[in-house]
Amino acid sequence: MAAETIDGKGIAALVRAEVGVAAQRLTAAGQRPGLTVVLVGEDPASQVYVRNKDRAADRAGFRVETRKLPAQTPQAELLALVAELNADEAVHGILVQLPLPGGLDADAVVRAIDPAKDVDGLHPDNVAALWMGTPGHRPCTPSGCVELLDRTGIDIAGRNAVVIGRSLLVGKPLAALLLARNATVTIAHSRTADLAGLARGADILVAAVGRAELVRGNWIKPGAAVLDVGINRGADGSLVGDVAFDEARERAAAITPVPGGVGPMTIAMLLRNTAAAAARRAGLDAEQVFAEARLIAAERSASAAGSGLAR
Numbered sequence: 001m002a003a004e005t006i007d008g009k010g011i012a013a014l015v016r017a018e019v020g021v022a023a024q025r026l027t028a029a030g031q032r033p034g035l036t037v038v039l040v041g042e043d044p045a046s047q048v049y050v051r052n053k054d055r056a057a058d059r060a061g062f063r064v065e066t067r068k069l070p071a072q073t074p075q076a077e078l079l080a081l082v083a084e085l086n087a088d089e090a091v092h093g094i095l096v097q098l099p100l101p102g103g104l105d106a107d108a109v110v111r112a113i114d115p116a117k118d119v120d121g122l123h124p125d126n127v128a129a130l131w132m133g134t135p136g137h138r139p140c141t142p143s144g145c146v147e148l149l150d151r152t153g154i155d156i157a158g159r160n161a162v163v164i165g166r167s168l169l170v171g172k173p174l175a176a177l178l179l180a181r182n183a184t185v186t187i188a189h190s191r192t193a194d195l196a197g198l199a200r201g202a203d204i205l206v207a208a209v210g211r212a213e214l215v216r217g218n219w220i221k222p223g224a225a226v227l228d229v230g231i232n233r234g235a236d237g238s239l240v241g242d243v244a245f246d247e248a249r250e251r252a253a254a255i256t257p258v259p260g261g262v263g264p265m266t267i268a269m270l271l272r273n274t275a276a277a278a279a280r281r282a283g284l285d286a287e288q289v290f291a292e293a294r295l296i297a298a299e300r301s302a303s304a305a306g307s308g309l310a311r
């Protein structure tokens, strides 16, 4: 039987609606969530992602601004902007869109962000907090992956998870998040011997390498959950993931499509991290704010459905 397709687009919309409810509460408490996105240069994909972040934050009721800088911006100028945003009380979240143009040191820029405002979860303090299991911002795409598993009812504890990819943005932090949820985790990469054999042992298989359709159907353990983080653009402009979807869905129990799977969760979780930073500044328990917001959002959507508004 073909796998369930995990509706990342729909789940991301739910998360954004919940964050919108949380934002109303935080605004009433005097901390309207504020996000500043920094875009350096004119990379076309980055421009699209940044525009989508701005729009999503705006729709969730945040105060949002995008600071655009030319590709030739000196490192010192970018660091000065980060210092200005660190000091700005209206800003709860700072996101520097990656990759940065050549000549800029992304590592140094990320280190300069106040860890409390590092809503990308990439500052070394947040990386340490992730591995130590202490509070801090978790990276958006990996936490989006875990959210998809949770909201699809897929168990994590005690299961074999194989993460193909070891980037700082996705592979490593996702492995840490799955480990924290008591999965048995293996991180695989381009030098892994017998990648296909390893993948066949995975109850949860994540592909995050950026190689179109690397993962074939016969790599999938029957009944596995497959998360495809790859976004590869074909010659005709169409998007393909790291997983051969049509083959994999014949064996998996659940699988994310590309587009419309993991990708949309990145922005939803960014909004959630920003709202969490605002909650902490308001002296509120962010998890409790989100739990209440989730109930209110569910009630609103049920009553909208009942009155025919959702149709």
Ligand SMILES: Nc1nc2c(c(=O)[nH]1)N[C@@H](CN(C=O)c1ccc(C(=O)N[C@@H](CCC(=O)O)C(=O)O)cc1)CN2
Residues within 6 Å of the ligand: 049, 095, 096, 097, 098, 099, 120, 140, 141, 169, 231, 239, 258, 259, 260, 261, 262, 263, 264, 265, 266, 267
């Ligand atoms: N500072 C950061 N830079 C980058 C990150 C990040 O999390 N923080 N992640 C990626 C890009 N990214 C957000 O920045 C991102 C990628 C993809 C999507 C998304 O919704 N994808 C859609 C397809 C969109 C398309 O048509 O291209 C999907 O998969 O359905 C959102 C955000 C690198 N940089």
Ligand SMILES: [Mg+2]
Residues within 6 Å of the ligand: 054, 058, 064
């Ligand atoms: Mg605006």
